[in-house]
Amino acid sequence: MKDVNHISDDGDSFRSFNIVGLSYVSLYLKDFDEAAEFYSQVFGPSTSVENHILCWPMGSTMLTIFPSEYGSARGSNPRNTEFGIQVASPEEVDCLYNRFLSVGAKGRHQPEDTWMYETMRFACIDDPFGVRIDIYCPIPEEKAGWTII
Secondary structure, three states, X not given: OEEXXXXXXXOOOEEEXXXXXXXXXXXXXXXXXXXXXXXXXXXXXXXXXXXXXXEEXXXXXXXXXXXXXXXXXXXXXXXXXXXXXXXXOHHHHHHHHHHHHHOOOEEEEEEEEEEOOOEEEEEEEEOOOOXXXXXXXXXXXXXXXXXXX
């Protein structure tokens, strides 16, 4: 858990929040029908929350897509948006990366063992709608594909 300090509304004092996670990624998409098809090809059938709201369970959270008319930037796809998907094994990073590529995503970072906040297997894609998706799995340093000096 990360203890984060924030400036309060009066600008003088600080308050502390104990952030334990980030949940419920929601994307508002102009190309809603195409996005629904794209994400269904990657993650399988969606769960329909209500008309034109689709979601996919992802561990302890959900990925939800909405038509852009429901959001604050009507008539557009997300821009400069990124989120990460943690998978259960390093091999699943490669598998999910390849699944995204097979349905039209662009590869931005091929799967590799790296350090990014922690040692992990990491890959990155851009979906056809302007969203960057990181795919990762933490790994012990001794199992990474390099030697620590």
